[in-house]
Each structure stands twice: as structure tokens, then as C-alpha cells.
Amino acid sequence: xxxxxxxxxxAMTIPGAIGASVVxxxxxxxxxxxxxxxxxDPDASAAGSSDVIHAATSRAPFASTRPNDLVEDVVITTHxxxxxxRMIRTDFDSRLLLYVWLDRHxxxxxxxxxxxxxxxxxxxxx
Numbered sequence: 001x002x003x004x005x006x007x008x009x010x011a012m013t014i015p016g017a018i019g020a021s022v023v024x025x026x027x028x029x030x031x032x033x034x035x036x037x038x039x040x041d042p043d044a045s046a047a048g049s050s051d052v053i054h055a056a057t058s059r060a061p062f063a064s065t066r067p068n069d070l071v072e073d074v075v076i077t078t079h080x081x082x083x084x085x086r087m088i089r090t091d092f093d094s095r096l097l098l099y100v101w102l103d104r105h106x107x108x109x110x111x112x113x114x115x116x117x118x119x120x121x122x123x124x125x126x
Contacts, residue, residue: 007123008034011100014115016107018081019100022088022123025050026095038083038101049085049099052076073113080104084112086120098123 004022011020012034019035023046030046037045056071076083081104088096098120102112 003123004032007098007119008032010119011098011116014100014102014107014112016082016102016105016112017100018103019045021046021049021099023049023097023099024095025053025097031096036101038081045099045101049083049097053085053087053097073116075109075113077109078104082107082109082112084109084116086116088120088123090124 007022008020011017017035019033019037019042021030021033021037021042023030028047028050030042033042033046039045039048052074053071056074070087070089072087074085076085082102084098084100084102086098086100087094088098090096098116100112100116102109
């Protein structure tokens with residue numbers, strides 16, 4: 001878990017980061033969590049983020065007919081925050097996602113997306 005723990009520590013250094021988790025979206029279970037959860041319950045947040053990923057990857061409006069055109073990330077914008085869900089793609093298993101919750105006024109969406117992409121890629125390489 002040290003790779004996941006390090007990933008979450010780095011995610012929490014993103015400006016505006018409020019909370020971060022690595023989630024098994026097939027089960028809705030948070031493997032690890034840092035900071036706060038939007039609902040105050042990391043397990044409920046993990047389950048909710050899993051529902052969002054399932055909707056984005058399996059519903060016709062978001063599923064692509066182009067070969068290998070897979071969902072990379074999902075961004076949900078609320079009045080007070082950004083919820084970034086980044087798929088962690090591995091050669092052997094693609095059931096994990098990195099979820100980071102940012103304060104909208106302190107965070108920068110573009111910077112956060114870039115950092116989260118790098119963190120997810122580094123987690124795969126670890």
C-alpha cells in the first residue's frame with residue numbers, strides 16, 4: 001500500500017485539495033483515503049464515485065464505438081468544489097480510480113487534472 005499511500009499524500013499537496021482516495025470501482029470500496037470526504041463518509045463517497053464511473057463507462061451517451069477509446073477521467077463541478085475521478089489503467093487490471101475533491105476557490109482545475117494524471121500514471125509504474 002505504500003505506493004497508494006504516497007499517491008494520496010501527493011494528491012493532498014495539490015492546491016485546494018480537500019480529500020483523496022483510491023477506489024476499487026467494481027466494488028465501490030475505498031482502498032485508502034486521505035483528508036475529508038464530501039459526505040463525511042469515505043465509504044459513501046467511494047460508492048458514489050463508483051456509480052459515476054459505471055454510468056460514464058457503460059451508458060450509451062458516454063461509451064464510444066471507437067476502438068480503445070476509453071474514459072480517462074470524469075470531472076464534476078459543484079458551486080463549491082471540483083470532484084475529479086481519474087481511471088488508473090494497468091496492463092492486468094483496470095478497476096481502480098483516483099478520486100480527488102478540490103475546493104473550487106483554492107484549486108485550479110487544469111493544474112489538478114494534470115497532477116492527477118501524473119499521479120495515476122506513477123501509481124501504475126510503481
